[in-house]
Amino acid sequence: MLYFSCDYAEGCHPKVLEALTRTNMVSTPGYGEDRYCESAKEKIRESINCPEADIYFLVGGTQTNQTVIDSMLSNYDGVVAAATGHVAVHEAGAIEYSGHKVITVPGHAGKIDPRELRQMLVDHYADESSEHMVNPGMVYISYPTEYGTLYSKEELEAIGAICNEYNIPLFIDGARLAYGLAAADDLTLEDIAKLADVFYIGGTKVGALFGEAVVFTKNNTPKHMITQIKQHGALLAKGRLLGVQFDALFTDNLYMEMGKHAVSCANTIRKELVNKGYQIYMENPTNQIFVVMENDKLDTLSKEVLYGFWEKYDDTHTVIRIATSWATTEASVEALKKIL
Amino acid sequence: MLYFSCDYAEGCHPKVLEALTRTNMVSTPGYGEDRYCESAKEKIRESINCPEADIYFLVGGTQTNQTVIDSMLSNYDGVVAAATGHVAVHEAGAIEYSGHKVITVPGHAGKIDPRELRQMLVDHYADESSEHMVNPGMVYISYPTEYGTLYSKEELEAIGAICNEYNIPLFIDGARLAYGLAAADDLTLEDIAKLADVFYIGGTKVGALFGEAVVFTKNNTPKHMITQIKQHGALLAKGRLLGVQFDALFTDNLYMEMGKHAVSCANTIRKELVNKGYQIYMENPTNQIFVVMENDKLDTLSKEVLYGFWEKYDDTHTVIRIATSWATTEASVEALKKIL
Amino acid sequence: MLYFSCDYAEGCHPKVLEALTRTNMVSTPGYGEDRYCESAKEKIRESINCPEADIYFLVGGTQTNQTVIDSMLSNYDGVVAAATGHVAVHEAGAIEYSGHKVITVPGHAGKIDPRELRQMLVDHYADESSEHMVNPGMVYISYPTEYGTLYSKEELEAIGAICNEYNIPLFIDGARLAYGLAAADDLTLEDIAKLADVFYIGGTKVGALFGEAVVFTKNNTPKHMITQIKQHGALLAKGRLLGVQFDALFTDNLYMEMGKHAVSCANTIRKELVNKGYQIYMENPTNQIFVVMENDKLDTLSKEVLYGFWEKYDDTHTVIRIATSWATTEASVEALKKIL
C-alpha cells in the first residue's frame, strides 16, 4: 500500500532516531533544562539570525496554538484567523476552552487578505459598541496554510504592518514550515522570524516524532512562560526529547532538506497529474496536492494507495488530498505515477 | 556523577526503544487509530482482567490529570485531593485553569484519611450553604503518593466505598504505579482497576519516553472523549508512539519488572542508610527515599551524586530525596553505598 | 429631548415600582427563596400553561445567555447561532470565556434559516474530522432578533424539529419577548414555551428595572442550577427584587400590554415614515425601526431626538434605529411625527 494520506504517518527521520538512540541512557534534568535543549535553541537562533530569540519546545500543534495564544492574549482579547484556519475549525474548541474567541475573516484558499484584515480592524474600532465586543488581540496565520498555499513576502509584510499599526502580535503557525519555505521563491526562515512576533517551527510533520519549537522574536515572551506551559498540560517531563530532536533537525540543514525533498516529490506527482489531464482543485506549491478524481478511478486507486478524502466535487467526482513528506520515497512516487 | 535525583532523567527502556526503532518507518493512521494502540490496549485489558476497560493514551501527567478531571466533572464540581496532592500543588493551576476547584483534605504522608474524607462529605451536604459551595465531584488520590507512601488495600476499599456511597468517581493517579505495586503486599494492578473508576498507568516515570494510559473501568468514559482530549491540546498526532511504547511495556511483564527493579535498588540503599545510622525522614516502601543528611555530609555527597533537595530540616541538616528508577544500575547503587 | 435611542433608558413601569415600594421593608430570605419569587414563578407557569416549568430569575441578558448556555452544554459542545446573534457579536466573548465556541450560521435579517441549520448539522456529522471539531450542542435564536424580525411559527417548528432530531436543546433569547409576541400573528407565549427547551422572558427591556426569567420547560434543568448561577456571579442576594418585579409584570397581563403599547407606538411612527417617503432599511414588525435618513435631515433631528446610530448607508445617508418601549408616550410619538 502506498501511503500518501498525510505527513505524520511515520515515526521520525533516521537521523533524529539516531540522536534519540545515542542519548537514550544519558541522565539529564527534566522539563527542558538540559544541554540538548540549549544546543537546539542555539542552532535555531543561528538559523534565524536572531540571537535574542526566546524558544520553547512543545509537543503538538493544537497544544502549541492554545498555549501561545492564551499566554499572549489578555482576557478581553480574541485571535483573528481565517475562517478556514486550524484554530477556527479543527482544534475542537481548544482556543475557546482557554477563554478566547476566534474572530474570523474570510479565508482565500486558506489565506487572510490584508485589506480585509485592515477593514475588519477599522470597522471594529469605529463601532460604537466596540467595548461590548471581543478585542482583536492577535493575528494568526498559518504558513503554509491548511490548503498548502503560501503568502508572498509582500503579503506577509502587509499583514505585519497592520499588526504593528494596531499593536497586536502576528503569530505564524508553522506546522509545515519546511514544506512552505522549500516552495517559497522569496522567503527564508530568517524572514519569518523578522515578520512574526511569534511563530513555531513544526517538527511533528517534518521529521520529528513530535515537537514544535515556539520562537518569540521580539523580546516579547509572556511572563512565567514555563508556568503557563505547565498550566496548559504542555510541559514535557523529559523535555530533553524535544531538544535532542530539534538539535538533529537543525544540524546539517536537515529540516530544510526534508522540506525540499517533500516538495520535490509533490512536484513530480503534480506534473504527472497535469500531464494525465487531472484537474488540480486548489493550486499550491507545497507538499499537499488537492486533485479532482473520477469516482471510478478512485475505486481502483483505493486498492493500492492511501490518500486523504477532501470533499465531494460532484456526483461523479471527488476531491482528494495527496500529501508527501520527508518520509516519501522516490520508489513510492514512481509507483504512484504508474497507478495514476 | 551518580544520578539519583528523579525517575525521569533518562530516555526509555531499551526494549521500548527497540520497539520504536523497529516500527519507525511503518506508516499508520494518526491520532491513535493504529494497530499498535489497539494491541497495547488489549494487553492492558488482559493485565487488569477487565475486557470492557476503555483506554486512552496521553502524553504527560499534568495533562492527564487535567483532561481526566475536567472531562469527568460537571461545571459545579471540584475534585477532592490531599493538600499535598500533585493536582493541588505542582500542576501550575492546571485544574483551576479548566474551571474546577481542588478541594483539599489533610494529607497524611501524602495520603487521604478515609474518615476525614467521609467527614468532609458529611459536613458539606449538611451545610445549609452547600449550594453556594463547590460540589465534591470526584476523589483524586495518587498511588504511590507524592511521598512514596502506599494506601493499603483496606484503605483503598474504604475510600472506594465512600465514593460509591456518594456516587462520585475515584480517580487514581498512577504516575509511578509500577513502583507502588512492586512494593505493595496486598495489591495488584487488577485490584487497582477494580477499585478505581478511572486510573492511569504512568509510563513517563516507568520506562517510556513519555505516555500515560488512562483506563476507564466502569463503562464510564465521558462522551466525545477524543474531542475532549483534543480540546485540551492532548491528542498526539502520531498516537502510535504511545501504542508502541505501552505495547512494549506490557509485553513479558516489563512494566512490573521495572517496578520491582527500582524498588529493589531503593531497598538496598535504604538498608545501607539505616545501617549507617541515617534518619529516614518519611518512611515509605517505594522508589523514593527521603533521608535527613548533615549539611557537611551533603557538601561531599554533592560532588559525586545528584539527589533531590527536599527541604531544610534544621540549621545543620537537610532532607534530601534519593530516587531510583528502571534505569538505576546495580553499579550505581554500589557506588552510592560507598559514598554514603 | 425625545428619547428613542433604546428600550432600556428609563427605570421601570410604575406598577413595578409600586410593587417594589410596597414590599421594600418586608424581610425575606435571600437568594430567591422568598414568597415573591414563588408567586412570580407560579404566575409565569400559568401564563405558559406549563405546570412543570422550572424558573430562575437572573439579572441581565448577557449573564443569562452565558449561564444558560454554559450550564446546558458539555465541555465539547458549542452553541449554534446566527452570525449576527447577540451571543456571537455583542457579549464581549462571554460565551467563549465560559469555554464554549459560538458556531455561526448565516443570519438573514437576524434569523437562522432552518435548511442551512440542518445542512450545517448534516455536514458536521458527515465530516471525517468531526471529532476534531466543536460539537454543535445547542441552537440559540433570539425572538425577536437583534434586527427586530420575527420567526414564523412554522420556522420555529422547523428549527425545533431539527433540534429534536439531533437531540440538542433549542434556546430562545427573549430579551424583547413582549415586543415580539405583540407583533406576531400566530404565536403566543405558550407556543414559545412549547417550542423551546429553554427560553427567557426579558424584563430589563420590558418594564422591569432589570431581570430575566429563565424557563426550563422540559424537566431539563441542569443539576445544581443554583450553584451554577452563583458560580457565574449571577445569584442576586436580594433575589426577591426579581420576584417582586416579575410578579408585577405577570399581574393583569402587564407584560403583554407593554409589548402591545410599544409596538403600537412603533407602527404609528412607521406609518408616518412611509407616508413621508422615508426608506425603511430593515422591515420588521416589532419595536425597533431601522430607517434611512439624509444626513442633512439628521443634523436637524439630532437637536430634538435621541436615536440610535446604526450604520452608514452612503455618503449622504445614514441608517438610524428608532426604538419605542413600554415607556414611550403618545405625546413623544406625536412630537416625533412632527419633526420627521
Place this chain on the structure above:
Amino acid sequence: MLYFSCDYAEGCHPKVLEALTRTNMVSTPGYGEDRYCESAKEKIRESINCPEADIYFLVGGTQTNQTVIDSMLSNYDGVVAAATGHVAVHEAGAIEYSGHKVITVPGHAGKIDPRELRQMLVDHYADESSEHMVNPGMVYISYPTEYGTLYSKEELEAIGAICNEYNIPLFIDGARLAYGLAAADDLTLEDIAKLADVFYIGGTKVGALFGEAVVFTKNNTPKHMITQIKQHGALLAKGRLLGVQFDALFTDNLYMEMGKHAVSCANTIRKELVNKGYQIYMENPTNQIFVVMENDKLDTLSKEVLYGFWEKYDDTHTVIRIATSWATTEASVEALKKIL
C-alpha cells in the same frame, strides 16, 4: 417575627428608594454612562480624598470578586486568601471558574496573619518548583471579615507593605464596609483607599437594593475594563440604577450613618447577651454577633426570632448568628432583648 438572620433581608433605605422613584422616568444612556453614575463616582472620590480613583459599579459581591480578581490577575496567577475567605468557600468556585486558584493561608477569626502571609511568599519563591506552582498574584482580604472581625490599621499596613514588596495588589472586599468602619477605632474610608490597590464599597448589605462600587486607587485599572465586566455578565444595562443608589448612599453621609446604626444596635444586643450570661463565640465589634445558645432556649427563640444557624457547639448548645443592619429598628432590638 423578628428578623436578625442576615443583613440583606429588606429592600433599600428609604432615601435610596426615594432617589430611585424620583429618577424613575428620566431617560438616560445605558451601561453606566449617565449623569447619576458620574455624580456618585464624584462623591465617592471626594469621600476617599482620591481624585484619581477609577470607579465601576457592579451588581453583587461574588460577581465583583470574580470580575476584579480575574481582570487583575494574569493567567499564571492565583489569589491569596484566608482559608475562611468568601472567595475560598462560599462563591461556588466562581474564582476557579475564571481560571484562577485561591491560594489559602490560615484564617484567624477570618483574618490573615501578616507574618504567615510573608512566610508563604518567602517559601513560594524559595521553592525550586515555584515555576510549577500557581504564582501568588494578589492578596484578598475582607473588611470586616466573614466573622465580623476587623484588621487594625497596623495589620493592614503590614499586609500592604508585603504586597508592595512583592509587587502584588491588595484587594479589600468591603461587602460590609460601613459596618466595619463604624466599629473601627483607627481607620477611615480614606485609609482603606490608601491601603488597598483596589477595594469595593458594599451596597447590597448596606442600604442599597444591590450594588458594589469597585474603586481602583492607584491608576491601576485593568485595560478594557468595560469589556471585561461585560464578558463576566456583570454590566448592568440600566447602569444608572447603581449610580442613583450610590449617589444617595454618599449623600449626607448616609452610608456611614447606616453603619453606625447597625453597630449600635449590635452593641446593645451584645451587652444584653453578656449581662444575661451568654457566651459570645467569636468576639467582634461589628454588626454580626456569634453567640452560644442552649438548644432548649433556641426552641423558644425560634418561635419569635429569625437568626442564622452557624454551627453545632456541643450536644446541648448551638452557635447562632444575630445580624443587625441599616434596617434594624430600635423596637426590634428592644423586643429581642426581652426574649433573650
